[in-house]
Amino acid sequence: MSKSKDNSDGKAAVISAKAGVKESIIDFLKKAMDKGVFDAVLIPMRVPAGDSFAYVLIKDKTLLKDGVPLSPIMSVQGAKAVSSVTRLGKGKMKIAAVMRPCEIRATIELSKLGQTDLENTTLISMDCPGVLPMSDFLIDPEKNIKIFNEAVQKWDDAIMRPVCQICDKSSMIAGDIHIGTLGAKKDTFFIISNSQKGNDVMDKLDIVLKDSIDSWQAKVKNITEEKHKKREKNLKDLKSKIGGLDNLLDTFSQCINCHNCMKACPICYCRLCYFDSDKVKHPSEDYLQRAEIKGSIRFLPDTTLFQMGRMMHMSLSCVSCGACEDACPMSIPVAQIFSMIADEIQGLFDYVSGRDLDEPVPLVAYKEEELHEVEDAND
């Protein structure tokens, strides 16, 4: 994916969506399949019982009409779906993956970490209003789908997950093609190409990239600034709540070590986590010794150590998607905490996870002139 740094004029087309935005997006995908641009499309679909949405790799075009480009929940992070399809090779099929911006960014991180092969995959993102908390959604799926769709119309994020409400990258273009619905005139949307791969798709579909996206950019800028402000405020509040070891221990005191957060995390790709390995299994005397020193230890011990360890391992690539928080049975605000730390640590390296495939993950990129202040502190 060779990235163009400039997404302005000449990279976009206004598409008519008289039949509705969702329908027109599906129509776009269908045309692309008709012309053989894509052999299959990876897109969320409602499950047969109707109480959830799942990614489905569709080859039969007639199924496309049931695709839901903006599902109301994130049941599985899309990057995990792309990785499942391409981790062991790019395959023979040309695939379009329709996902949220944070899912695309996680996919790009996984690609840097060798967990996807994107050569035959085209990443298509959309402006994202956020998703509903899974537990809220499940109370009444039918009703909540309606509520979600109404909220999308108004672009109102009050009912979305807390981490979505403070997402300042909800229209970030990192994939090949982006569908912009913000700032578009009635019954239209923008289709924005962000790579050579994207340009090639447009060529084959005779879509001429000649339109201005000024109105999209202006609207996105507005929303992003608003969200950013809220983000700074909320994260500051969160920091005062969880700062210091005692607060941190209290925050994670409800953790039951199920590691659902890690399993739902798109970045935690290790097959066997260090914290599930033999390294954390000790003879009874070790546990008893530790207990004797303190009078009592929580069993298992090191619950907070797992959280800190996971944070160290993945926060440089954390895309703040919120999958961890959705999966936590104890309602610990994991995603908000990890997102806060991710901001700070990525900021140290001027790195934004998933922004650009060509940007190496900082910990694998050695720079001699970097972080001298840390060295000096030890002199």
Add this chain to the structure above:
Amino acid sequence: MTKALKINKSAEQGVIEFLKALLENGKVKGVFALKKISNDGAVAYSLITKPNELDNAVPFYPLMPVNAGKLLSRFTLKGSSIGPVAAVVKPCELRAFIELVKREQGSLENLFFISSTCGGVYPLKMSVNGTVEKNLTKYWDAVKKGEISADLRSACKGCTEFMPYTADVTFDLIGNNDPDKQCVVFLNTKKGEEFAKGMKGEFLKKELDRKKLDKFKSKREVEKKKLFDEIDAKMNGMDGLIDIFGRCIGCHGCMRVCPICYCKLCEFESPDSEYKPSNYESDLKKRGGVRVPPGTIYYQLGRLTHIGISCVGCGACDDVCPVDIPVSIIFKKVGESVQKMFDYIPGRDVDEDIPLITFEKEEFAEIEE
């Protein structure tokens, strides 16, 4: 006649006094029990070595943050406990541990088991916002009367195995008329008798009141039938399975908290279960679309096959499921039907072999034919 000890304190107080005495007179090196660990009321299993730390212990708290069988396995995985440790566990946790010991995932040596007739526990979710704490009076009221407390986890509502099989001592909680003032501890083993020696209280010769417990059991049977019937109605062939498990997000939390699922690397997370691009391609030749990641129902059925024979119905899987699939009821229902075929009750007796590793020549001839 079994020996018993009557303590003139509430069960919660009585067990703490019992544990304190064990620590103080050096009969045990440590105590393994539920304890309040934070200001906001989080309760977790703890390994306690100092008697005063027991002040915050809540051994009979109606919550199962983690199945203790799993934790005791971790404690004794690398060898039996170096010193005597008293563990206060629920009957299903004890049974889970016994199943793990059969699988060489732990050791009974040096462990002293304190259990109780168990009134069940609340869903973990209720501990997050402090609802468990608020419900405690209601809970103990119901237990005292030998009734099923409202809002219990469904796994507990329908649990008929609320009496421990192999505990050294059993606190009788269900139908204890005077739970605030006194409790009775049954000393089931030599070890139990020896550990109780010198404790404050009155030693009696007494049996557990079977009639009272049978009455309670029949109430549980009714609930169990209801739960099983509900699942039966839904689990109708492949379509039923798709309906029930369709919302599974593949977090495998059920497997991770399951005391029986001890594998370090699950088959369903191994390279063998991974789809290659060619698998997707060939699947898509047969079907118009494939769910990604694949194998949602395959995983559930696979796990069911692997652990059904030893499922103790503890309900940990329900507690952890982020999409509220009634995993434990399904597993308990199928598990019991397999267990019945072999007349096997998981965790009843450590010397009873797991049926699937025992070859009996004269068995299931009807299937062969």
